[in-house]
Amino acid sequence: VARYDAVVDRSPHGPLLDDSLMAAAALLRKSGKSAEAAVRLERLVKTFRSSIIIGHYNLLKLGEGTLLLGEVYLKDLRDPVRAITTLEVLLKRQPTSILCDDALFLMAEAALQKHAPPSPEDRAEACRHLDRLLKAHPDGNQVRRATKLRTELSCS
8 A cells, every 4th residue: 555655646647646546445445444445535536627628637547436435435434425425426527437327326225325224215315316327327237236126115
């Protein structure tokens, strides 16, 4: 982790920034230090810069890092509200990303984890995320899981 952090410190705008932050986050998460992993991923997410001419300038792993940050918030740090907020950032900034259906499925899972047991509002929110996934990404890799969860929740 220290070596990856050194790369980031030496070249905070360099071509290895996203690789270094992702690798450090993966190692930290694997060693049970998810809060420290989140710090690295938050730094990656903050690298997003829009451009008037071509849309945006971003590092290649920005979408993957944003998705992973949402997953860390949800599964490791048990913060479903922050997970949803983070994943919405991915959907807003990179609406054509192949990761959008993954983000929407995680958002549905996060909605269901807001309260134990999930409130009717939590279930309705999860259904909205699943409906959005199925409508916008009918060929996505999360369609089967979304359809199954939608049935389990009796979404209308």
